[in-house]
Amino acid sequence: xxxxxxxxxxxxxxxxxxxxxxxxxxxxxxxxxxxxxxxxxxxxxxxxxxxxxxxxxxxxxxxxxxxxxxxxxxxxxxxxxxx
Amino acid sequence: xxxxxxxxxxxxxxxxxxxxxxxxxxxxxxxxxxxxxxxxxxxxxxxxxxxxxxxxxxxxxxxxxxxxxxxxxxxxxxxxxxxxxxxxxxxxxxxxxxxxxxxx
Numbered sequence: 682x683x684x685x686x687x688x689x690x691x692x693x694x695x696x697x698x699x700x701x702x703x704x705x706x707x708x709x710x711x712x713x714x715x716x717x718x719x720x721x722x723x724x725x726x727x728x729x730x731x732x733x734x735x736x737x738x739x740x741x742x743x744x745x746x747x748x749x750x751x752x753x754x755x756x757x758x759x760x761x762x763x764x
Numbered sequence: 765x766x767x768x769x770x771x772x773x774x775x776x777x778x779x780x781x782x783x784x785x786x787x788x789x790x791x792x793x794x795x796x797x798x799x800x801x802x803x804x805x806x807x808x809x810x811x812x813x814x815x816x817x818x819x820x821x822x823x824x825x826x827x828x829x830x831x832x833x834x835x836x837x838x839x840x841x842x843x844x845x846x847x848x849x850x851x852x853x854x855x856x857x858x859x860x861x862x863x864x865x866x867x868x
Contacts, residue, residue: 727849728831735832742832748795749833751848 682710683745688738689715695737696721698756711747718754727753767824775828775838778811779866783825784835785816792816795847799835802847802854808866839863 685703692701692715699719706714715734722730730753735742742749765773775781780803786792788800792814803810815822815834826832829843837844839862844850853859 727852728843728845731845731849732830743826752852 683713683741684710685713688713688741688746688749691741692717692734692737696733712750713746713748714750716752716754718756720756722753722755767820768828771821771824771828774811774813776841778809779840780808780810780863781838782810782812782835783815783821783838784812785814787814788812793834795833796835799837799847799850802850802859803837805854806860806863808863 685705689701689703692703693699696717696719699717699721701715701717703713703715705712717734719733721733725733731751734751734753735749738746738749774783782796782799782803784791784793784796784799786796788804791797791800800812813821815825822834825834825836829836831843831846833846835847835850837846837850844853844862850859853862
């Protein structure tokens with residue numbers, strides 16, 4: 682079992698100026714959803730933004746976290762690609 | 765042939781290729797089902813590989829794209845993302861634009 686709080690702490694510790702909201706909607710300790718904002722995402726495409734988040738979680742993505750639905754934002758609050 | 769070479773050949777075998785759990789008719793995971801639904805809605809031909817049928821590919825594909833989850837979508841040989849990115853690109857019309865030239 683993993684917790685949303687732990688995921689949030691790892692992501693926020695691993696990225697600069699980062700705010701993460703992580704929830705476990707099914708309360709199963711396996712399928713999480715996260716919305717992450719960081720200055721680290723500026724200038725990166727979506728794949729690289731998500732890879733940066735996965736990197737903060739390391740082997741937990743392989744072992745404890747079955748699924749992490751992810752939305753990433755730059756601090757101007759617009760999702761990538763929004764006009 | 766190494767697993768990475770096998771994956772590379774699959775990625776390049778079709779302009780739109782999805783690594784998923786299960787098959788388009790019987791997806792074995794909600795995220796794979798969502799990815800297939802988007803591809804069907806795009807109405808372009810696509811290839812798939814069921815990673816549950818091959819443990820080497822199931823692990824190898826994560827290294828291939830430096831991406832820890834499945835499904836994974838490749839368009840014209842390039843890794844595009846997982847189901848979250850597919851959904852965002854679909855909602856914003858980007859995916860349709862990307863495959864417009866592949867419509868039958």
